[in-house]
Amino acid sequence: MPDPAIKTAVTPQASVTTSDVPLRADYISVRNFNFFYNGVHQVLFDLNLDIPERQVTAFIGPSGCGKSTLLRNINRMNDLIDGIRHEGDIFIDGHSIFDPDIEVISLRKRIGMVFQKSNPFPKSIYENIVYSLRVAGRHRKSELDEVVERSLHAAALWDEVKDRLHQSAFGLSGGQMQRLCIARAIANQPEIILMDEPCSALDPIATGKIEDLIHELKKQFTIVIVTHNMQQAARVSDRTAFFYLGKLIEYNSTEAIFMNPINSQTEAYVSGRFG
């Protein structure tokens, strides 16, 4: 069971109550969340956590601990799987994502996602980035051109690809492809970016570039990142949640999790003694 004292811990610069301060500490808020595959096989157990706006929150934990499952619940990607069931609720900016009045498509338009394996579409670099605008019915060329340039700049890819925007995305290197996927995820100005182990297939240099990018992006976006790499979590995140066997063991500022973990399992994991 998660420690209730931990989950209420709030970062100093964010506040829920005053409307003068726009940043919410519970921008994404998970409440008593249980999740089942095949109706019975429970993989998430009574999760409660608040993810603050415009910060980087890292989910860490050994394989199979449910961190990716939770991440994929935030934009309801798990809807694709037959036989799933959930209890409890997840709120974004105070609105339940499971509200039947909210269309899952409009929810996903507000949330960009970057996957573990970079998955550029079999199209040109340009078309990859404008895809989310095209599916939203926006085809005006001046607007698309602007979005492509802005997104590629934001993903630190513009200088490398500006001369071959209309060539296939498959001509890029692995790291470039992943940055292209980030550019695609932010093209339609989402509020949240979910990253599911975005660097696990990349070499250290490409990883470093993406980590720098995450630092830049958090000025604009609320970022949730799942990672296996604890050094990475320590480097990029403001807050860290440690999951084990589907339960939230400890959730606190990254500094506290790595320097001064309360739970002994957390300490064992972050110091590399298991997992």
Next chain:
Amino acid sequence: MNSQLAQVHERRREIHRIERNQIGRINEQMRRLDLDRRYLENLSERTVAQQMQLDRIHERIAVLQSDFEPLAAQAAALRRQLVENRLEYSLATGQVRSITVGDLVHVYAPNQLHFLQRVVLFFQHIWSFLSEYPREANTEGGIWPAIFGTFIMTVLMSAAVTPFGVMAAIYLREYARQGLFVRAVRIAINNLAGVPSIVFGIFGLGFFVYFMGGNIDRIFFPRATEMGTPTFGTGGVLWASLTLALLTVPVVIVATEEALAAVSRGVREGSLACGASKWQTIQYLVLPAAAPGILTGLVLAMARGAGEVAPLILVGVVAFAPSLPVDGLFPFIHLERKFMHLGFHIYDLGFQSPDSEAAQPMVFATTLILILLVVALNLAAILIRNRLRRRYASQAF
């Protein structure tokens, strides 16, 4: 001699032009008017309007008849001219023979030709075989109507089978809940591929020709139907194509399903995460990526359909069709017409002709053309698949 032969050719062309184009056009109009005339005359009593219509038809027929007679006379005169000259020639043995010049098609002395002339002659013969209409009850002349009929039928079949098969595959793979029912449907589809083709022919005859064609006739051509001359209610190139489309739809469904399944999950998830709907994902990403597989399936279906004969005998193929399914007469594409087909042409030449020994070279040549056609379609499938595969080559790290 040569000028005589040229004259003969010129006259034959002239007869062909008069008979096929001008007389053909008049005949077509006459046929339609005659149908109405017979219908109206058979009525026990006619209203004033009907009587007026009948009178108008009589007038029109008279006009057409007066157009027709000079043409017919012209054609007959040309025919007489064809036979008025005779060629007398002596054989090496000294016997003297004679033949009407109008019966000559080619005259050449093979032993006096040098190599180049022989090559030219060879290709001329091939070309006339491919481009001419058959003569003398199919045993002479070319096979152009059969090639064209096979082609038109294959095109129509592809136009019918592609949307049908692709939609079925998309439903089965992307939308249907994978369960017992879908499994049963898949097994049924695979079994459909094993059903003997003559069974499809019988189904096509019962469903397309008698049921659908019969109803179309009743609704759109009531007078013709009453007079016992069906339009769509008899075999035709449309029904043959649809029957073959049914026959080949399993090939397209199976190939499309496999191609859809091969599109990576990552691409689909990426698209959905961008806020695309399921249909948008299929439309913009899955179908383009699956296109090579779908095209391969389609061309395999075309190759199978083009070589099929048995079902066609029941739903519209004939040994000799006086006119092509596409010609210059309004509405230009005549889907209700019967047509010729290479496969059936082989059967007709080899086993139904009065002198099958003499037709043997034609049978071999026609068979070769059909096999070449099927091989070409299969090769096209392979080439298209390889090309598109390269274009959509999956990402590799």
